[in-house]
Amino acid sequence: MKFTKMHGAGNDYVYVDCFAQDPPPDPEGLARRLADRHTGVGGDGLILILPSERADAEMRMYNADGSYSEMCGNGIRCVAKYVYDHNLCRKPRLVIESAGKLLSLDLTIEDERVERVRVDMGEPILDAAHIPTLLPGPMVVNTPLDAGGQLFAVTAVSMGNPHCVVFVECATDELVLGVGPKIEHDPAFPNRVNVEWVEVLAPDRVRQRTWERGSGETLACGTGASAVCVAGVLTGRTDRRVMVELLGGLLELEWNEADNHVYMTGPAVEVFSGEWPA
Numbered sequence: 001m002k003f004t005k006m007h008g009a010g011n012d013y014v015y016v017d018c019f020a021q022d023p024p025p026d027p028e029g030l031a032r033r034l035a036d037r038h039t040g041v042g043g044d045g046l047i048l049i050l051p052s053e054r055a056d057a058e059m060r061m062y063n064a065d066g067s068y069s070e071m072c073g074n075g076i077r078c079v080a081k082y083v084y085d086h087n088l089c090r091k092p093r094l095v096i097e098s099a100g101k102l103l104s105l106d107l108t109i110e111d112e113r114v115e116r117v118r119v120d121m122g123e124p125i126l127d128a129a130h131i132p133t134l135l136p137g138p139m140v141v142n143t144p145l146d147a148g149g150q151l152f153a154v155t156a157v158s159m160g161n162p163h164c165v166v167f168v169e170c171a172t173d174e175l176v177l178g179v180g181p182k183i184e185h186d187p188a189f190p191n192r193v194n195v196e197w198v199e200v201l202a203p204d205r206v207r208q209r210t211w212e213r214g215s216g217e218t219l220a221c222g223t224g225a226s227a228v229c230v231a232g233v234l235t236g237r238t239d240r241r242v243m244v245e246l247l248g249g250l251l252e253l254e255w256n257e258a259d260n261h262v263y264m265t266g267p268a269v270e271v272f273s274g275e276w277p278a
């Protein structure tokens with residue numbers, strides 16, 4: 001099986017082009033094997049690129065633990081790059097399907113290759129029941145959550161996948177790596193949850209570390225940065241346009257007031273290709 005390693009701001013996945021080969025029969029198990037950074041290719045998970053009847057391509061994303069995710073922001077930028085650069089569809093605007101949702105992406109092309117992508121992430125989902133979370137609604141904004149014996153004010157946002165945003169003075173390892181997994185598995189989040197730890201540097205700039213559902217700490221999380229942008233506005237901490245500093249790079253986010261859509265702009269990089277024994 002041929003694969004391509006790509007990353008968006010350091011959030012790296014193993015991509016399998018299913019235009020050219022059949023989808024793997026056990027993507028969950030394959031994701032676990034491929035993601036292992038010692039015995040596999042190494043990555044935060046597996047992303048399948050498939051033909052679609054409704055869009056230019058379909059993305060199906062699996063975390064490092066094999067769990068399926070409805071959406072992946074850094075991943076969809078790389079899917080767009082792969083589709084364009086590998087001549088599956090050479091248009092400067094692509095439509096990609098993920099979990100039944102159609103997303104449109106605008107490509108920045110230099111020397112015939114995609115360098116950066118602007119993704120229309122659609123509208124954030126704020127209704128507690130649809131995050132989903134058992135925390136009291138209708139929306140979860142600065143809501144107290146006891147995790148690891150500490151009380152945090154959390155804001156819950158779904159971008160198709162669930163996020164719990166926590167604004168802190170300093171995103172320490174104790175919080176990110178210690179409390180992160182406790183919140184990921186907290187019964188308040190029936191489908192588990194991605195956890196963003198955010199330092200506000202200025203109304204238009206934040207620093208984010210992410211404990212991801214199913215993958216642990218990643219160098220960047222695109223849907224997470226989208227959730228952070230929304231949570232910053234809801235809690236009065238940031239403007240609607242914000243630069244998000246992540247361990248692996250910078251993402252530009254906007255929660256547009258006119259159409260209520262979140263727009264994310266960032267890089268997409270192809271690292272290498274290889275063969276994996278069938």
Ligand SMILES: N[C@H](CCC[C@H](N)C(=O)O)C(=O)O
Pocket residue numbers: 011061063068069070071072073074075161162194212213214215218220221222223224
């Ligand atoms: N771990 C996430 C999926 C990957 C999201 C992240 N890598 C991104 O760029 O959005 C989840 O289970 O919802």
